[in-house]
Amino acid sequence: MSDKPNGFQAGTVVCVPLGPVSAGEIAYLPGAPRLDLDDGEPRITLVHGPDGGFLACETVWHATDAELAAAERAILSRHPDLALLDLHIADLADAEARLIITPEAGEALTIGPEMSSGSPSYRALFSASLEPVEAEAVAAALKGEPGRMILEYRAALDLQERVAAELAGDLGARARALLPGPDETRSGGRPQPECDPAPDLDACRAAIGDALENGELVLTRRHSANAPAAARDAMEAELREAAAHRLHDALAEGETAALAVAALGFQRKAARTVFVSFALHDSADLAQARHDGTGPEPSSP
Incomplete structure (x- = not known):
């Protein structure tokens, strides 16, 4: 996988909760793709002759029944209080497949x-005429030679x-620390009633940072597992900015007398939906999948 979302491993598959895990809806990401089977035999046909050949095959990209059963057991073991489990393959967009055939000599052929x-099998059908060296490469792959036929999704x-x-x-506490103080300079023996100007917004922003560090403000995060970091950071910055403006306004709008003795409560919530996309990529060497040599024998025309 070239760009894997946050999730957890369950058996051989990667699981991605769609919402809180407690809701029980979990999508799994397909692992290595493979040739489809017909009564246990791979769905691939190679007609191979001296003048070239013809290849036809079907491939799929999903977990086997045994892998799904193992994943369900692993999930329930990990989350024993889960009342409902809906495990299904992820709904992927623009799923496409390629076959890459590499002869011993010459350039690779991409089919x-x-x-x-699409879901749930992500089945792809291939058919192509082959040059003699390409047909020989497929025949070698079907006999277990690695690197000759790669399936990529x-x-x-x-x-x-x-x-x-x-x-x-x-x-x-932050407000009291920032309260403007009276100017004690005397003129003609009398104190001046003027006060220092209210702190600027930058000072209030710094005070919010101090309040968070000292536990006077608490930031509670409720982001989902794959919420983008940029969106999380932007929302948290908005909340801190709102708190700084609240503090600045209280100091600038004549609340100083009350602030000297009272609390200055602040509470702000924010929530939004964002969309994020991941690029998935996986491949399999089809010869390695048939390393036991039981793959179909190429037929002659």
């Missing part, structure tokens, strides 16, 4: 891309993620 059938995984956070606490 495809072929668009897949690519797709996009689009997720709807939630970015949510709350900032709450008491700004009273």
Whole structure:
């Protein structure tokens, strides 16, 4: 996988919760693609002669029944309180497949891309005429020689993620620390009633940082697992900025007398939905998948 989302391993598959894990809806990412089977035999035909050949095959990109059963057991072991489990393959966009055939001498041949059938099997159909050296490469792959026939899948995984956070606490201590003080300079024996100007917004921003560090403000994050870092950071910055403006306004709008003795409560929540896309890529050496030598023998025309 070239761009794997956050999730967890369950058996041989990677699981991505769609919402809170407690909701039980979990998508799994397909692992290595493979040739489809018909009564246990791979669906591939090679007609091979001295003048070349013809290849036809079907491929799929999904977990086997045994892999799914193992994944379900692993999930329930990991989350024993889960009341409902809906485990299904991820809904991938633009899933396409390629076959790459590499002769012993000469350039590699890429067949495809072929668009897949989509969920749940992501089946792709291939058919192509082959030059003699290409047909020989496929025949070698079917006899277990690695590196001759590679199956590659690519797709996009689009997720709807939630970015949510709350900032709450008491700004009273920060306000009192920033209260403007009276000018004690005497003129003619009398103190001047003027006060220092209220702190600027940058000072209030710094005070919010101090409040978070000292536990006077608490930031509670409720982001989903694959919420983008940029969206999380932007939301948290917005909450801190709102707190800084609240503090600045209180100091600038004549609340100083009350602030000297009272708390200055602050609470702000924010939530939004964001969309994030992951580029998935996986491949398999089809010769390695048939390393036992039981693959179909090439037929002669």
